[in-house]
Amino acid sequence: MMIETFFIYGLGVSTAVFLLYFLGVALAPYAPSAIKNEHFECGLPASASTPKKANFGFFVYAIMFIVADMTALFVALFVFGLDRKASMVASIFVLVMAIAISLAMRELELQEKEGK
Numbered sequence: 001m002m003i004e005t006f007f008i009y010g011l012g013v014s015t016a017v018f019l020l021y022f023l024g025v026a027l028a029p030y031a032p033s034a035i036k037n038e039h040f041e042c043g044l045p046a047s048a049s050t051p052k053k054a055n056f057g058f059f060v061y062a063i064m065f066i067v068a069d070m071t072a073l074f075v076a077l078f079v080f081g082l083d084r085k086a087s088m089v090a091s092i093f094v095l096v097m098a099i100a101i102s103l104a105m106r107e108l109e110l111q112e113k114e115g116k
Contacts, residue, residue: 002081009077060108064101071097 071094078090
């Protein structure tokens, strides 16, 4: 029963995402122009003639944010199970994710120390 609920929830979220995407594509006005292809920084024209390369220093934080969001989603799904087995699986899942995030943070700190 819990697996069926998960698949129904996943199917509903996937359908909503695709529906909103295609609705946006269908309703958005298409008016290409030269100024829309220019690079902008905070709404102003770019200060350099060539755009700078992206700083990937925050990439790890972005990935960890996504992992935390997915963890919260799965824990919320386990909460609706309302039985002892679902609570145990949720507890193990949260423990494994906490260990993984703490190891990732430690690795990030070591990389920052080596980089200095």
